[in-house]
Amino acid sequence: MNSTQLTTLYRQFLTEYSPDEKDKIWNELSLRFLSFWKKRVKDHDGSHVSDDDCDEVIRILDRNGKGNAKDSEAIAKVMVPQGAWRRIINELHGDPNLEAILSNVLIETDSKKKAAYIDELYELNKEQRNYLTGPSGNTVNALLAAHDPVNNLSVISLADRRMIIDFLGLPLPFDWDDSSTGTRIVETNKIILDAARKLGLSGSARTVSRFFYFPAAKALWKGEDTVKREDKDVSVTVPMTSDDDGEMDRVESLRESMQMQALIAKIGTLMGFKIWLPKADRGRVLQAWKADPGELLNELPLGYDSTTTKTIEQIDVLWLRRRSIVRAFEVEHTTSVYSGLLRMADLVALQPNIDIRLHIVAPLEKRDKVLQEIQRPVFSLLEGRALYEMCTYLSYDNVKAIGELKHLSHLSDKVIEDYEERAE
Numbered sequence: 001m002n003s004t005q006l007t008t009l010y011r012q013f014l015t016e017y018s019p020d021e022k023d024k025i026w027n028e029l030s031l032r033f034l035s036f037w038k039k040r041v042k043d044h045d046g047s048h049v050s051d052d053d054c055d056e057v058i059r060i061l062d063r064n065g066k067g068n069a070k071d072s073e074a075i076a077k078v079m080v081p082q083g084a085w086r087r088i089i090n091e092l093h094g095d096p097n098l099e100a101i102l103s104n105v106l107i108e109t110d111s112k113k114k115a116a117y118i119d120e121l122y123e124l125n126k127e128q129r130n131y132l133t134g135p136s137g138n139t140v141n142a143l144l145a146a147h148d149p150v151n152n153l154s155v156i157s158l159a160d161r162r163m164i165i166d167f168l169g170l171p172l173p174f175d176w177d178d179s180s181t182g183t184r185i186v187e188t189n190k191i192i193l194d195a196a197r198k199l200g201l202s203g204s205a206r207t208v209s210r211f212f213y214f215p216a217a218k219a220l221w222k223g224e225d226t227v228k229r230e231d232k233d234v235s236v237t238v239p240m241t242s243d244d245d246g247e248m249d250r251v252e253s254l255r256e257s258m259q260m261q262a263l264i265a266k267i268g269t270l271m272g273f274k275i276w277l278p279k280a281d282r283g284r285v286l287q288a289w290k291a292d293p294g295e296l297l298n299e300l301p302l303g304y305d306s307t308t309t310k311t312i313e314q315i316d317v318l319w320l321r322r323r324s325i326v327r328a329f330e331v332e333h334t335t336s337v338y339s340g341l342l343r344m345a346d347l348v349a350l351q352p353n354i355d356i357r358l359h360i361v362a363p364l365e366k367r368d369k370v371l372q373e374i375q376r377p378v379f380s381l382l383e384g385r386a387l388y389e390m391c392t393y394l395s396y397d398n399v400k401a402i403g404e405l406k407h408l409s410h411l412s413d414k415v416i417e418d419y420e421e422r423a424e
Contacts, residue, residue, distance in 0.1 A: 003199050003200075006199055006201075007199060007200050007201070009214075009216055009217055010199075010200070010201050010211055012216065013210075013211050013214045013216075013217065016214075017207070017210055017211075017214070019203045019204065019207045022073070022206065022207065022210070023149075023150070023203075023204050023206065023207070025073050026073070026149040026150075026204070026206050027149075029060050029073060029146070029149075030146060030147065030148065030149055032056075032057070032060065033057055033060050033061075033146040033147065034147065036053075036056065036057045037103075037106075037147075040053060040089075040093065041089065041092050041093050041099060042099060042103065043093075044093065044094065044096050044099070046094075047093075048090060049086075049089050049090050049093050051086055054085060054086045054089045054090075055067060055082070055086075057089070057146075058082060058085045058086075058089075059072065059074060060073075060074060060075065060146055061074065061075050061078060061085070061142045061143070061146055062074055062075065062076070062077065062078040062080060062085065062142065063075070063076060063077045063078075064077055064078070064079075064082075064422070065082065065085070066082050066418075075142045075145045075146055075149075075154045075156065076138075076142060076145075076154050076155075076156045078138050078139060078142045078156060079136075079138060079367075079371065079421050080131045080138065080139055080421075081131075081398060081418060081419040081420060081421055082417070082418040082419070083398065083401060083402075083415075083418035083419045084130065084131045084398060084401075084419065085131075086418075087130055087401070088130055088131060088132050088139070091128070091130060091132075097124065098121070098124060098125060101117060101120050101121045101124060102121055102140075102143070104117045105117045105118050105121055105140065105143075105144070106143065106144060106147040106148075107147075111186050111187070111190065114182070114186050115180065115182035115183045115185070115186040115187075116182060117182070118140060118180075118181060118182030118185055118186070119180045119181065119182035119183075121133060121140070122180075122181055122182070129364055129397050130397075131364075133181075134364075134367075135158075135181065135368075136156075136157050136158055136159060136368065137156065137157070137158045137181055137184065137185050138156045138157055140185060141153070141154075141155075141156035141157075141158075141185060141189075142154075142156050144185075144189075145205070145206070145209075149204060149205060149206040150204045150205060150206070151193075151204075151205055152189060152205050153189050153192060153193065153205045153208065153209045154205070154206055154209040154210075155192070155209045155212055155213075158181075158184050158185065158188065160212075160222070161184075161188040161189075161192060162176070162188070163221050163222060164192055164212055164221050165188065165191055165192065165195075166221075167220060167221035168192075168195055170191055170192075170195050172187075172191070173187065173191075174187055189205075192208070193205060193208065196208045256333070256363075256396075257316075257331045257332075257333035258281070258284045258285050258287075258288065259288050260331045260361055260396055260399060261277065261281065261285045261289075261316050261317050261329075261331050262285050262286075262287075262288035262289035263288075263289075263399060263400065263403050264316075264317045264329050264331070264361065264399060265277065265285065265289050265291070265296075265317055266289050266403065267399075267402055267403050267408060268317070268319040268327075268413075269291070269292070269295045270408040270409050271319075271408060271409065271411065271412075271413050272321070272409070273319035273320060273321055273326065273327075273413070274294075274295065274296075274297050274319075274320045274321070275291070275295055275296050275297065275317065275318065275319065275320070276296075276297050276300055276313075276315075276317070276318035276320060277296065277316070277317060277318075278313060278314050278315070278316065279313075281316070282296075297320065300312065300313060300318075300320075301320075301322075301323045302323070302325070303323075304350075304351065305350075307350060308347070308350045308351055311343065311346050311347050311350060312325070312328075312347060314343060315328045315329070315330060315343060315344075315347070316329055316330050316331045316340070316361075317329040317331070319413065325356050326356070326357065326413060327356065327357045327358075327359065327413060327416070328344070328347075328356050328357070328358050328359070329359045329361055329394075330343055330344060330358075330359070330360050330361065331361045331362070332360055332361065332362040332366065332370065333362075337360075337362060337366055337369050337370050337373055338373065340360050340362075341360060341370075341373060341374060341379060341387070341391075344358050344360070344387060344390075344391050345378070345379050345382065345387055348382050348384070348385070348387055348390060349382055349383070352382065352383040352384030352385070353384060356390075357390075357392075357416075358387075358390050358391035358392070359391065359392055359393070359394050359416070359420065360374070360391060360392070360393050360394070361393075361394045361395075361396065361399055362393065362394075362395070362396070363395065363396050364395045364396065364397055367393060367395060367421070370393045370423075371393055371421065371423040372423075374387055374388045374391060374393075374423045375388050375423050388422065388423040392420035392421060392422050393420065393421045393422075393423070394416070394419060394420050394421075395419075395421075398419040398420075399419075401419065402415065402416065402419055
């Protein structure tokens with residue numbers, strides 16, 4: 001697409017988006033974010049930042065934040081669960097060193113210094129596995145955009161930024177593979193904004209960002225397609241990366257997956273559910289989880305046909321209440337992350353109207369892979385609903401965090417909604 005076509009598309013975008021009105025809203029939201037940062041995050045008084053206080057600012061940062069509606073203004077879909085956001089905020093509140101470095105990231109204006117601060121943040125936080133410093137840059141970029149939506153893009157994914165840069169045919173002044181996350185975050189923000197100005201795409205970084213997610217513009221650079229069906233249009237992704245992401249220590253991975261099955265089973269019983277485990281897994285899982293009498297079912301009390309029942313019996317962990325399955329969990333330890341997704345897809349294909357909450361549980365390093373693969377056409381074009389509408393991702397770390405919650409026996413299983421992630 002040439003520059004004239006792009007500016008024509010931008011004018012079309014402006015007929016549906018009011019930059020002045022939206023910038024006014026974002027000025028107010030940014031001031032609220034800055035006030036929260038100063039009064040709650042930077043005030044290391046030893047207290048705990050309440051969930052309600054956290055949720056106020058999470059709604060600004062994350063479109064999926066609890067309480068946001070379809071028309072709510074938020075930075076982006078950050079793909080950080082609500083419970084993980086709360087933990088990040090409280091870790092920053094309780095750790096002056098971590099907070100100080102992130103504060104420097106937010107306020108620094110020199111590009112090289114900002115990149116260095118981001119890299120320092122990543123180094124300090126690398127063992128925490130708390131969603132703050134992931135390879136996509138989502139969380140740091142969301143915080144930057146909330147701090148200053150005029151100069152920081154709310155295109156928060158480094159993968160999306162790279163696709164936009166490639167689509168625009170822009171040269172990279174650094175080696176992508178050899179550069180640090182800090183360099184990628186700072187430089188891609190500058191490259192895209194500079195290119196937008198040269199193309200005549202005026203407005204704040206927020207306005208430019210929203211333009212690139214304008215459906216007609218997004219279709220040009222984003223690897224997504226819409227498949228029309230008789231009942232509805234379905235969005236699918238066709239992954240461009242190889243399925244071979246390297247060999248794993250399969251013995252260690254399998255052992256860890258059994259530990260995770262045991263923990264999920266334990267959490268379920270504490271919440272009052274009966275548990276089903278595949279009979280082939282029971283010996284190993286029961287080494288880590290000691291089931292009390294009556295907690296582990298020997299037979300599934302279901303009324304499905306034999307094919308459906310055989311499929312369900314192979315799912316890694318089921319939580320049941322009376323004769324109904326409430327939640328189903330597949331613990332994914334294979335490199336390709338397909339086995340769990342295929343089993344869930346088989347179930348939905350066999351029973352399109354089934355009303356079970358489905359979860360893929362996998363290590364944090366497989367998060368992007370799971371969320372990408374779940375939108376493949378084969379999973380998105382199932383009869384009834386796409387798999388990604390029914391099935392969510394839970395990281396190992398978030399399952400462990402749920403297991404550490406106090407008073408689990410008094411909590412509803414809906415607490416999982418604070419920790420799950422959807423492929424949207």
